[in-house]
Amino acid sequence: MTQQDPKPLAPDFSVSFEFFPPKNEAMERTLWRSIERLAPLQPKFVSVTYGAGGSTRERTHNVVARIVRETPLRPAAHLTCVGASCDEVDEVVRLYHEAGVRHIVALRGDPAEGVGACYAPHAQGYQTTADLVAGIKRVGDFEVSVSAYPEKHPESPDVDADLDVLEAKVDAGADRAITQFFFSNEHFYRYRDRVAARGIDVDLVPGILPISNFAQVKKFAGMCGASVPDFLGERFEGLDEDPETRQLVAAGVVAEQILDLAANGVKEFHFYTLNKAELSYAACHMLGLRPHFATDAAA
Structure with missing residues (x-):
């Protein structure tokens, strides 16, 4: 028996990458x-x-401003409404506009105490992410992305309430919803169907987290309410002190996930890189994306 050649990947995939300051x-x-x-x-x-x-x-602004100055990339700055008044947030938005930024990822944000602390809006601040989205749109002509949760946000009482929040953000002007990372694609497919059934008209982009450190990722998942399938633990078992093999297994895991998503109609992917390029680069290669380098016009 001979293995059949896989179908060629479509040429219209697009990707985005997340970094932290x-x-x-x-x-x-x-x-x-x-x-x-x-x-x-x-x-x-x-x-x-x-x-x-x-x-x-400040560090976020500095990284974004440098990307604008020194690269051809289109940066999107994350912005939250925690611990700041509307006027303070609006000033940050105006500074981004002056720096040449035209895309903001609008998030409610976590309290300064971190994930798990009780969230309380600033008395003079934007009360919800939907309010923040509307505020950004008032300040300037920005593209705005927001978050979405295939397994619901940990603070949402149920799935319907979680979809109400997404719908409010879209109604306020959000252009795109990027999902929390997930490891079982069935969560994304089920969520995509629910969003469509609610009539929420937004580009829904799966967030992909390549697993460079399984223990760290499992901790992240526990903090944000994302489930980790047992099979992943089995695949990474015994590799804590074997980084080479762990990297190979991780590449296989992320390739398997994105190729299944691609086969089920996903055309856009957002990678949580954790400031490491290798696994995200390999995943993009599996999608058929190849590097394009600037060439000297005089050559």
């Missing part, structure tokens, strides 16, 4: 190496995260 010089070098590695794949945009309670506001 570095805390020191070594992390900054790692970040920019990753950006340089992934930039030739011509992502639709790259996003830069915002710390709990707005704790990385």
